[in-house]
Amino acid sequence: MAKPNYQFEKRQRDLAKKSRQEEKRRQKLAAKAGAGDVPADIDEAPSADDAGVSLPPSNGGTEPGST
DSSP states (O other), X not given: OOOOOHHHHHHHHHHHHHHHHHHHHHHHXXXXXXXXXXXXXXXXXXXXXXXXXXXXXXXXXXXXXXX
């Protein structure tokens, strides 16, 4: 009769436990990121676009089609 390989079984249990913990961590981060989006939009100061102020182009003042 073959002997049970306890080290292999323990290693498999540990790997399964680690993967479950990692999945749980990812879910918590996703939930935190999803819940964090709503309050961040509410607390933000209005941007220049919201105030009706036009900003100069960010590409050095030249339009893409002009020469």
